[in-house]
Amino acid sequence: MTWNWDVARDFLPELLDGLLITLQATALGSVLAFALGLVWALALRSPTRFVRWPVGVFVEFIRNTPLLVQLFFFYWVLPSWDIKFSALTTGVIALGLHYSTYVAEVYRAGIDGVPVGQWEAATALNTARGRTW
Template identity: 60%
Template sequence: MDWDWTYTGDILPDLLDGLRLTVTATVLGYLIAVVLGLVWTLLRRTPSRVVNGAVRWITEFIRSTPLLVQLFFIYYVLPTWGITLGALTAGIIGLGLHYSTYTAEVYRGGIADVPRGQWEAAVALNLPRPRVWFDVILPQAVRRVLPTLGNYLIAMFKDSPLLLAINVTELLAAAYKAGSHSLRFLEPITLVGVLFVLVSVVSSILVRLLETRTHATD
């Protein structure tokens, strides 16, 4: 089958709209993941064995089940319990919740890498516990793990086509829709691959620059 440049130009605006939805879902889902991941991490460090155990069980369960199953549950099962969400909202929550369990482990590793002397100095100064965390420990821990957190942003972007399963017209869904109408899939699917590569490569370069800058200031 020959490449049709006219057809490519016709479907490109729809694919770019799909890309916009893909990026929106990824960015908003990522914001949920980095915030909720930090919450999971802090809850894991509470003195309460009940809270610690519950959070550990929840995060392990989420991390051990497929993202696609979680998306189906949020979009199709929750309405039977009276919780109805739009497709895009459900996709954003699903991505954020799933990846929060991975960012939680990243934060946990970053906190473990903070020198013990920093904790001892904070205790010696008799700083309140909230100040120890938010003024001393977390700024150092987050700075150490920024490149890894950036890698999860790229991974989430590459998992975003799964939103097709819950009727979000993201990039792959837009390509499938265009191909179904014309019965030509060469151009739309190829463009999907090209757009994903372009965005992923640019994101990877930015993450590498961030990693270089982080190491340079250590």
């Protein structure tokens, strides 16, 4: 059997459509992951354990569940509960939610990497909490 370029040329438009959808899902999922990751990171640093504990359990559950299982859940289980999205929206939500938990850990590490003296200096200068962050 030999390689047939005519067959490959016939499939090229479908492959390019798939590439475009993949790039869209990646870009939109990344934006969602960056935004949600910041929310999770700040919630995990909350002084209230009633916020910190449920968010911590949720983040660890999502991180310990395979992405493929989450994609199947969003695509097949949610519609049975009358929560329906398009295939692209489902993929973006699943990718964004899954990777937001990893991004939260990156944000947490960055926040924890700030020396204590920097936080104390901001307090000593009477800098507003929002400006300190």
